[in-house]
Amino acid sequence: xxxxxxxxxxxxxxxxxxxxxxxxxxxxxxxxxxxxxxxxxxxxxxxxxxxxxxxxxxxxxxxxxxxxxxxxxxxxxxxxxxxxxxxxxxxxxxxxxxxxxxxxxxxxxx
Numbered sequence: 001x002x003x004x005x006x007x008x009x010x011x012x013x014x015x016x017x018x019x020x021x022x023x024x025x026x027x028x029x030x031x032x033x034x035x036x037x038x039x040x041x042x043x044x045x046x047x048x049x050x051x052x053x054x055x056x057x058x059x060x061x062x063x064x065x066x067x068x069x070x071x072x073x074x075x076x077x078x079x080x081x082x083x084x085x086x087x088x089x090x091x092x093x094x095x096x097x098x099x100x101x102x103x104x105x106x107x108x109x110x
Contacts, residue, residue, distance in 0.1 A: 058082045059101045069101035
């Protein structure tokens with residue numbers, strides 16, 4: 001009788017193994033999508049960093065040579081501090097503040 005009660009209790013526990021299996025399958029199914037999303041976000045962050053470093057170096061060179069910040073980023077190209085203004089990653093834009101020479105890549109307004 002005691003053995004039957006033990007078996008009954010063992011069978012009444014939560015079914016966490018089944019839940020873990022479903023979670024594992026779900027994670028396996030969505031893993032490629034999650035990976036590609038993370039990869040795209042990492043690429044955007046690295047492009048933003050590289051673009052802003054290149055532009056910031058040109059702004060610094062301009063400021064040291066001209067004694068002021070450029071009025072806009074196009075002035076960096078016309079005065080040959082940059083060959084071209086780098087393109088912002090998709091869905092982003094480059095913002096420049098001529099008052100302090102700061103540049104950043106931000107989400108584009110839609």
